[in-house]
């Protein structure tokens with residue numbers, strides 16, 4: 001079975017301050033339909049209840065985790081579902097997730113809801129790297145290194161819950 005690998009790569013970026021709270025500023029550059037974003041919001045609220053999701057013009061707002069939804073991963077990381085930027089050993093609140101590899105994974109069961117839900121799972125995973133400041137993966141739960149494709153596309157959020165809770169604000 002083909003498994004969806006969470007490819008988390010790190011870019012060195014200097015001078016970005018750390019965020020002390022979990023407001024997540026989401027900017028969709030792919031033009032997702034409203035129903036996909038609604039499904040994204042719903043799933044994200046389940047997986048990261050401590051995070052406040054913002055979709056206003058908050059890009060580069062201080063104290064927010066920046067999450068960009070882009071269509072293609074960079075050519076340096078083809079097939080990556082999401083990436084986190086890093087400066088030295090520190091994971092920065094600058095995260096990206098990619099629509100095209102998610103579409104490839106869920107293509108057999110394509111619906112706007114399902115795409116939004118799958119993207120929210122990738123987003124929660126990347127945010128987990130930042131919040132936990134752990135580039136490594138866990139043996140179980142949200143921060144596992146890989147999931148079966150059917151899990152990413154599936155209705156059950158259970159496999160994507162963090163094995164331990166995000167720290168509180």
Ligand SMILES: [Zn+2]
Nearest residue numbers: 006007008137
């Ligand atoms: Zn990862």
